[in-house]
Structures are given as structure tokens and as C-alpha cells.
Amino acid sequence: MQQPRIWLVEDEQSIADTLVYPLQQEGFQVTVFGRGLPALEAAAHQAPDVAILDVGLPDISGFEL
Template sequence: MPKILVIDDDRSICETLDLYLTEEGYEVKTALTGTEGLNAFVETVPDLVILDIRLPDIDGFTVLEDLREEDENVKVIMITAFHDMETTIKAMKGGAFDYIHKPVNVDELDMAIRKALKAREMERKIDGLLMEPSRQFKVGDIIGTGREMREIFKTVGVVSQSRTTVLIQGESGTGK
């Protein structure tokens, strides 16, 4: 179940989004200030943050910057009642995944959430794939007990201690 953190100083928006998103199957945590939101982010490690730009203690852009310092891949959807292009550009340049104007359109929010969570999922898959090659090629993973394979294991053991380049040859399909 994906976790969503909502940071908005308007209690009614937090409660409405909490109710709606919970019904949609998300685990939701809300915060009414930037400081409370940053603490909740560290505690819950959400998959997505919905962040208001205007907060009573810390500017939403500062919160966005702090969130990205904590996790550079965090997906943040910024929301605001102010409709100016400069704010939108600043949010996107600051690393926001999307930007939605209040009053929040549920369909627009749903689409933004789905896209953000899909992007997060893809990043995690890519990170997993990038980690696999180092795990994939261990000597202990080689199967074989014949005399020839024992000789190969000895050779691999000797060669692995040096910076020697090795050319492995053999017929196609033999598992070189």
C-alpha cells in the first residue's frame, strides 16, 4: 500500500485528502506545518508528498528543498491557491513532480498521484537492475564439478588476484 504524506496548513484540506486517499487504498499521514511535515517524512518515508506552497512556519519551496536533500528521488506534488506562472515554474525547477491549483480537482489529483507513483516504481526497478550485475557474476554461482571445471576454478582464483585481462572463448551456447 503506497504511503502519501499531505502537508497543508488548512486542516479541512488535510482531513478531506486523508479521507479520500484512504478510501482509494493509500496509507496517509498529514501535517499542518512544514516542520511537522519534515519530521513526518523522516518517520514514515512516504512514496509521495502532497505539499502546499504557503505554510505558516516554513515556505513550501524550502520544505521541497529539504525533502529533496533527504531523498533526491522523492515525488512531490505541490498545491496552491495562487495561480501565477512564476510560482509554477519555481516549483517545477525546484524538483516538484507536478503542480496543482486549489481547489483541487480530484481527477487531476488522481492522475498526478498515479503518474508520480509509477515514476517512483520505475526508478526503484531501475535501481534494482543497476545493482544486479555485481551480484550476478560470482565465482560461487558457477555450476560444474568435472575435472575441466576444477581447473577453471583454480585459474579464476589465480587470475582474480591480478589485474590481467582475460579472453574467454568457446562454442556458442556453452555458458561462457
């Protein structure tokens, strides 16, 4: 069975680090993006099962993403 994919879009590394470990321990494959636009570009090729978005990103609003 393939692990569910979660994309975490968060520009604060300490917050991302806090979330990644427990998600991985629960069996999720976590990909972290530090900005919104790279996540948007990646979504054109492959979508995650779930995305966790920071609404205050430096390049694009999490609401827009």
C-alpha cells in the same frame, strides 16, 4: 503488500480532511502534518512514497520543504 505512504502537509484542517478520505479509500496510508518542519524532521527517519505540499505553510514554504 504494503500500502503506499502519502504525506499531506497542509495547515488548513478542512482542506486536509477533504483530501484524506478519498486517498484512504484508494488504498493509501495518509499521514497529515499541519506544519512543514515536523514533516521535515520525520523525513530524516522515513520518507513517504509521495508528498502533497501546501506552498503557503506558516513555518516554512512548501517550495523549500
